[in-house]
Amino acid sequence: MIRPETRTSIRRHELLADLVDVVTRRLRENGVSPNEAEIVANDLADHLAKHWGGQVIPFPKDLRRELTRLELEIYGKFLGDNYDDLARQYDMTMSGMRKLIARIRAKLAADVQNDLFDPIRAA
Secondary structure: OOOOOOHHHHHHHHHHHHHHHHHHHHHHHOOOOHHHHHHHHHHHHHHHHHHHOOOOOOOOOOOOOOOOHHHHHHHHHOOOOOHHHHHHHOOOOHHHHHHHHHHHHHHHHHHHHHHHHOHHHHO
C-alpha cells in the first residue's frame, strides 16, 4: 500500500530536487560535463538523505555563510584582471572563475551592508 504524500514528504522532495538542480548547475558552470554533473549532484542528494534523513535541522532564513578557505584564497590572488590565470591555477573555466569572483564580491558586499544595520557587529 502506497501512503499518500504529506506536506513534509513533498517539502523533502523539493529540497533534494533543489539541491540536485543547484549542484548540477554549479558543476556545469565549472566545466563538468552534463552527465557527470547530474550523477554527482544526485549522489550528493542520496548521501544527505541517507546519512541525515530523519533529523530535524533548521536552516535560518538569514544564513550568513562564511566564505570558504578556498574562496578567500582565490579572492586574495585576484588582481582585477587575472581571471584566466586563476581559472587555470584552480582547474576551472574562465566563465566559472568570473562567476565565483562575482559571488565572493556579493557575499562581501552583503556582509558590509549587514554591518551598517547591526549595531553589535558594527561596533
